[in-house]
Amino acid sequence: MKKFDLYxxxxxxxxxxxxxxxxNIFATKGDYVAVYENNTMIAEYPLNEDxxxxxxxxxxxxxxxxxxxxxxxxxxxxCKDKLCVHQKSISKGEETICCLPNKIILxxxxxxxxxxxxxxxxxx
Numbered sequence: 001m002k003k004f005d006l007y008x009x010x011x012x013x014x015x016x017x018x019x020x021x022x023x024n025i026f027a028t029k030g031d032y033v034a035v036y037e038n039n040t041m042i043a044e045y046p047l048n049e050d051x052x053x054x055x056x057x058x059x060x061x062x063x064x065x066x067x068x069x070x071x072x073x074x075x076x077x078x079c080k081d082k083l084c085v086h087q088k089s090i091s092k093g094e095e096t097i098c099c100l101p102n103k104i105i106l107x108x109x110x111x112x113x114x115x116x117x118x119x120x121x122x123x124x
Contacts, residue, residue, distance in 0.1 A: 027092040030108030033065075033072045038103050047071070047091070047108075055104055062102045072097065072106055 035043040035055060045053060047070045055063040063084070064076040071091035074084045079101035087097050093110040 028110055029070060029091060030093045030095070031111040032109045033067060034107045034109050036105040036107060044109075055102075057102075063099055063104050065097075065106060072108065074099070074106070078102060 030047055032044050032046055034041050035045075035053075037055070042055070043053075045051065045067055047067055050066075050068045052064065052066050052075070054061050055065075060078075061076070062078050063074060065072055065074045071089040073089040074087065074097055077084050077099055079099055081101070084097050084099040084104075090097055090106070090108050093108055095108045097106040098104070
């Protein structure tokens, strides 16, 4: 019985390793960071220009984030828990940083192709 458990654990580890490698090798680098507030896109910035940007509300700055080396990192936030500040940098397509108390989402997007942007897949 213990031999079977060892084989099962090894197989599960192998599958997890293959999944990790495939998702990281085939993940595409993003081109833009879109800033959403209350499910509405309020701004979009290219990742190829290093910059420090601020998301503001009527009360003042809500979030300060940095675009550097084609990745995005939150530097400051007005929320209490600061989970968005402690999250790792994002750079690949469809990665996100969310600040739920402030209702702000930073979303990495790939370059826009107007012929297919409204479709999940294209067949011929």
